[in-house]
Amino acid sequence: MKLPNIKTSLPGPKAAALIHTDRDHVSPSYTRGYPLVAEKAKGVWIHDPDGNTFLDFTSGIAVCATGHCHPHVVNAIKKQADKLLHMSGTDFYYTPQIALAEKLASLVPGNGDNKVYFGNSGAESVEAAFKLARWYTKRELNIAFFGSFHGRTMGALSLTASKIIQKKHYNPLIPGITHIPYAYCYRCPYNLSYPDCEIECVRWVEDTLFRTTVPPEEVAAIFVEPIQGEGGYIVPPPEFHTELYKAAKKYGILYVADEVQSGMGRTGKMFAMEHFGVVPDIIALAKGIASGMPLGAMVAKSDIMVWEAGSHASTFGGNPVSCSAALATIELLESELMEKARINGEYLIAGLRELQKSIECMGDVRGKGLMVGVELVKDRVTKERAGDWRNEVIQKAFAKGLLLLGCGENTIRFCPALTVSKEEIDACLSIFEETLRDLAI
């Protein structure tokens, strides 16, 4: 079994020098959990400038869906870079943007009659969805969820309700957004248990929210992550989206799925909402869409994306090189990687559940495909959150050469490239186990 190879103390001397310069000149708003300097990478393996090799279960925050530098994607990028780097799809036409729009329109759930807006990031996709929902409905109110992360531009940030540090000193944000509890069954906000709860989290919206504070006829859209990402990799129960969608449709409210993290094959289906059988009105995409090239897409039903020329655009959005990378990415997802994510995701979850049997602090293991979270708790009965242990585990795993990320207050996320092999998952599981047992928690 191939394992990480750590030859120096971390960071090594070359990495330490780079980090020193970074501290002098790069924005201190970035949250670097540990001192990894990535120099080159292939698949799920990253090399730093000091010759250390790391096993990457973060894929650059769920972005490098096809693995680092997949040759098919790299070739597509090189070919396109030789032909046309930029022409601005907002003012002119070029093949990769048109081809990708056609592909995405047919790929998202529904009848294929969709249109695509291109940006450069997840926040831009959400921002565009936010503006389109307002433009189309001419309504001013919106609903989003506690724990949600939709991005950091002022509109997307107004929908986000993940961590207070993300919002501190930025008020006033966009008014008219009501945040409500997500279907977080491990910690049910209504203290109920699935399935006896009868999806109270949706019933509450209709019976309380819409009767007391939020007139549903004034709500433009519900913004929801099919599986909550930054909030803790929380998988809602099967009926959650169908029931919420039904409630939305009663009042002409648009259903906006933020698939920025959960989309593009990661969960074993092209879009996570497909696990729930709901066809959203608008879908926000980014992250895994172009294997690491900057690209965001907002896909909406054609009868909804009816805004006028000039009402929204972006100079760089839908860049030809990024679009070519996305087309190559989708080819790989469709031909093998989506199915691989499903199979290997089950393998990873089974491995983690096996560890859970004897490691008490692993309170909850959950996920779909290769979007997997482990919630650490101090006590399985009280479910006291073990955020400090979670942070320690991530640090110690890094020292052993395994790259992990946190999400929520006390969850560790596993979001490797969809190319990850069973052997690489075994390597991850063995380091993760050793890390937890070393900490004796």
Ligand SMILES: Cc1ncc(COP(=O)(O)O)c(C=O)c1O
């Ligand atoms: C669900 C979701 N939406 C939006 C975003 C924002 O994406 P970006 O950082 O590319 O702006 C993220 C990023 O983590 C996300 O997970």
